[in-house]
Amino acid sequence: MRKKIVAGNWKMNMLKDEAKKLFSEILSMSMESSDHKITVVFPPSIYLADFVRQNNGKVMLGAQNFHFSNKGAYTGELSAGQIKSIGCDFVLVGHSERRTLFMEDDQVLLLKIKSALESDLQVIYCCGESLEEREQGIYINKIRNQISLLKTFSTEEMMAISIAYEPIWAIGTGKTASPQQAAEMHDLIRAEVSVLFGAETSENTSILYGGSCSPTNAHELFKCNNIDGGLIGGASLEANSFHAIISACQ
Numbered sequence: 001m002r003k004k005i006v007a008g009n010w011k012m013n014m015l016k017d018e019a020k021k022l023f024s025e026i027l028s029m030s031m032e033s034s035d036h037k038i039t040v041v042f043p044p045s046i047y048l049a050d051f052v053r054q055n056n057g058k059v060m061l062g063a064q065n066f067h068f069s070n071k072g073a074y075t076g077e078l079s080a081g082q083i084k085s086i087g088c089d090f091v092l093v094g095h096s097e098r099r100t101l102f103m104e105d106d107q108v109l110l111l112k113i114k115s116a117l118e119s120d121l122q123v124i125y126c127c128g129e130s131l132e133e134r135e136q137g138i139y140i141n142k143i144r145n146q147i148s149l150l151k152t153f154s155t156e157e158m159m160a161i162s163i164a165y166e167p168i169w170a171i172g173t174g175k176t177a178s179p180q181q182a183a184e185m186h187d188l189i190r191a192e193v194s195v196l197f198g199a200e201t202s203e204n205t206s207i208l209y210g211g212s213c214s215p216t217n218a219h220e221l222f223k224c225n226n227i228d229g230g231l232i233g234g235a236s237l238e239a240n241s242f243h244a245i246i247s248a249c250q
């Protein structure tokens with residue numbers, strides 16, 4: 001059975017004391033993670049080691065970014081193996097901000113996913129179309145192409161990969177996809193995963209929605225058949241709203 005996942009992507013927000021406070025609040029409010037429903041926090045990586053120590057098992061921790069090489073002369077970078085070695089379980093790959101602001105192309109994303117899987121990390125692979133692509137009617141193909149990147153992985157590897165559908169026009173804009181718009185894309189993604197990996201793997205793949213998800217709209221979005229949780233940016237920076245979104249995910 002596929003997992004429900006609510007993940008908070010803090011991006012480059014929060015100084016140390018605010019970060020500690022928010023993490024403590026999240027820990028005190030969250031339910032224990034189970035086989036069926038998990039909460040993941042992606043803080044700035046500089047806080048990960050502290051949070052791993054502070055964690056009471058209610059959430060899982062992940063890194064927003066890492067380099068695809070195992071080790072070596074890559075000043076300023078950190079590897080998937082290092083992230084795993086301090087006790088993290090997740091990484092984000094393919095977030096639109098990494099694709100556009102840091103020019104991460106398909107080749108880089110593939111290497112990152114490969115490196116994460118080799119280090120026994122779970123991957124949340126993000127895909128999503130721009131407003132222009134939606135308006136031009138090419139958004140279906142865009143998502144198909146982004147999903148087809150996963151075809152080099154085995155069905156076994158796919159068990160460690162979840163997908164986040166994040167329309168770029170909805171990220172940080174307050175313009176959420178309607179449940180109908182999101183459902184259309186989540187249905188498409190599940191169908192594509194089924195073509196690539198078979199129906200069973202597809203049924204077991206968690207597909208999260210991301211893009212201005214909030215306590216107000218989470219419930220309606222999470223009611224859709226193929227929406228298995230959310231990747232939450234802005235609303236994960238406040239414990240009450242993050243908790244409300246976690247609670248909406250049943």
Ligand code: PEP
Binds near residue numbers: 234
């Ligand atoms: C994100 O960046 O992944 C995201 C979904 O952000 P927000 O919730 O702020 O739109």
